[in-house]
Amino acid sequence: MFLHNLLAGDGVQCVAQFGRDLLFRDYRISSQNDDRIAFSIDLALFHRALRSALSILQSQGGGGDPADGGGSQLQIQIKLLKKIPAGSQQPTPFLSFETKGYKSAVIHDVPISKPLSRADVTELQTALDMAQELPQTLVQVPDLPQLQNLVDRLKNVGDILSISITQYGDLHLQVSTGLVTVGSEFRRLRVLGGRADAPPGDQNLSAPSRTRLAMERGEAQSVQVSMKHLAKSIQCHLTKPDCAFYGIAPQGACLTVIFQFFIPGTRQMDKSISLHCRLPVLDTGSV
Amino acid sequence: MSSSAVEVDEAADLVCQLDCVQGMVDALSSVRWKRHQSSPGQDAVVELSEHGIVLIVEETGCLQAKVYLRRELFVTYEYSAEGRPRFGLSLGLFVDCLNTFSSPGHAPVIEIRYPDPDMQLILKSVDSSNVCIYAEIRTRIPDTISWDYNFGPARNAPASFTIKAISLYLHTAPTYLTAVLKEAIDDLEWPSSTIQILLQPEPPSVVFKGEGHGDLQVPNNTYKYKFLRATTSNIAGSVLKDNRGSKLTFGRGGMLKIQHLVSVVKPGIQHPYTDSSGLQQPSRIAYLEFYVKPEEDEGSVDD
Structure with a gap:
């Protein structure tokens, strides 16, 4: 689920939701907050990582649709993880894209915010519920x-x-x-x-x-x-x-x-x- | 919201319908030489008559352009005014509004009506009952045109300025002339802002010549480069490609007249090769005329 600008009052709000099974063949999540994790991500970096992963799949004939389930070896694995970036002592959260082609594998780590607190998630959920209100x-x-x-x-x-x-x-x-x-x-x-x-x-x-x-x-x-x-x-x-x-x-x-x-x-x-x-x-x- | 809500079909001076908006946009854009400056934009005067619509723009009394949209360009043309009504409007707005109607792959039919009860110019798409685009353009009492040049035969012009040379040129490359002309003028990146034009019968050619400062020896007329440039620089690429040619004439007092023909054809019915002579029905052509006054004889070149 992607929420853009939901809490800011002055811009365009945009909400995109994808069914889990539409995008992912295998999906595992575990969190103390009802198995929900929310974080913010830089759109440009996110987009770049996705494009790069897609181009690898396409250049290696992978079709780029991991949901087709055809037993293809080509797939993207997306993980939430913490890493210690070069020159830093602090572990930093990343959304990591690991794209495996036939000959090469590419990993993109996109920096993300710390996971939002339970209160922040609740606030987002409230805003989201309100945003779902349909016009007459x-x-x-x-x-x-x-x-x-x-x-x-x-x-x-x-x-x-x-x-x-x-x-x-x-x-x-x-x-x-x-x-x-x-x-x-x-x-x-x-x-x-x-x-x-x-x-x-x-x-x-x-x-x-x-x-x-x-x-x-x-x-x-x-x-x-x-x-x-x-x-x-x-x-x-x-x-x-x-x-x-x-x-x-x-x-x-x-x-x-x-x-x-x-x-x-x-x-x-x-x-x-x-x-x-x-x-x-x-x-x-x-x- | 405007007050044009009242649907009174009062006798308008002009109600006409056009099926080639893009052609009209091309023709009008060609005289939009202030496009790249921001406000205040370029004012135009529109004159209506039973023969068609003339749009006139001018700058500082030295450069004037007229776009002739003859009644034959329109699908219908109902003119019911006495005299020749004139009104002023912003050329940029007019073109932007017309542009709103044209969309790729769709040639709309629009109705042009003047005036509405508020003396506005009304544009309206009429080809679909499910989608309607409209524009209401505020008009002004027109500025007086500072010079209405009657382009008579250039009897007192030097004999060497014969049109024959030009027409020979036209015969050699009729299709590309405007493009060639535009290129030549664009290329005149010379130190002087003054351009001299020479027509030679032998060999038939037109010479554009930029002089250095204070080096004016020739008694021919000279023209400001920026005005000369305005006569070609805004012509759309699509017009150049499908061009009918241009014509240069010198009139009394060295007035330079540059005429371009812009075809106004509904997309889709264009058959560029049907007529080997390259001529289209004359009714489907908009005439553009630029008049450039020669520089005053002062010997000093500034600007």
Whole structure:
């Protein structure tokens, strides 16, 4: 389970969870804290170690999927351990990646923090439980490249983005500055949760007026988020999700983006992977 | 939120539809010579008429560019104004907004409408009922164009400045001329900021010549390098590749006119080899014109 920025209030929060059996063929853990261990790790170093391990597996024809269970000798062993680094007396905790190819083995030790205390883990768990709270209405964005492209272009226009989601399945993004208003509305999206039928005749209205009317009827929510945050959350597309859902948390607390992954070759959601982001809502009360 | 919510279909001066946003972006970007500076950006004046849309940008009275988007470029063009309405806007914003509509692998149809009740320019995608992109651009009362150069025949220009030389050049390498021109101007990394242009009939050629300081002997006109550079430096690579050619003309008082043709074709229906002469339907071409004033005759070169 990877938690990013969960306790900081001002950035994008990101939570990724993997089922144990999805990633690991063999998995052993033991700790005094209900067999849970939490630590923080530098993302860049972690990423480098993973890439390096992957490249060894691929260059030696290992396919890079340790879960395929084909009896392959090629595998990565990941261990939590303490080592005394050169020039130091203190044992330091590391996450160690040992990659065995046919001809070579490479070990990457990525420094990590000390294991978090029981209190810290409890705090994280509470934050995590809160982060799992689902928005009342979620709409599905089917075409992620299109959304990504749009956000790339909107970035040039302004820094603050209004996002409105209606219970009819409309997602409306709008950037407004003193000189220009640019927006995009995606309509008739799949709705999860609270839904309503669009009032007749509303297709003749412009996107801003449709959104305004839906807000007046209490069938839509609207928040403002930082364009930078949205762009960051869209980087999650690098994980090649199969679809994404957008929703606004109760009381407009945050914008929630939930990514879904299908079981390869099917249209069925893979429940062993979960990834979602929460974008802080900008305070607009003072305007 | 803007107040354009009211859906009154008041008679707009212009409602037109365009199916090649990228071509229009290319054409307009070519005159965006202040792109790399931050604010305040570049102001443009747009003039509407029954023949099409003209966008004019200028700088310090020495360099002016016009982009002619003729009505034939548009899928529909409904013009219902009297006279020729003009408005000012930020060129950078306009291009950025247009860019919002274009996406790889998808050529949207957009509607351009002016004005809305707030005198804004409205852009709206109209090709899908499920995804709608729109932009509302605030317009201004236009600045007066400091010079509206009537480019008459250059009767009092020296005879050696014949267009024949240029057209010969055009015949030798019609496809690459703009690229060659751009390269030549980019390469003019010479000590002087002043460039002299010579046209020679024998052998047919155009000569760009940079003079050292205080060494101006030739009675021909000279042009500031930075202005000359602006006439080619912002042209997109895709335009150069599929280029229709450029044309240099000298007018009264040594005014240099550089004309580029930019094809505005919906992606996917482009057949570069269908016409061996390299000509496309003239209706699918946007005309860019740059006017560069010669340097004042002071003998001193600064800047």
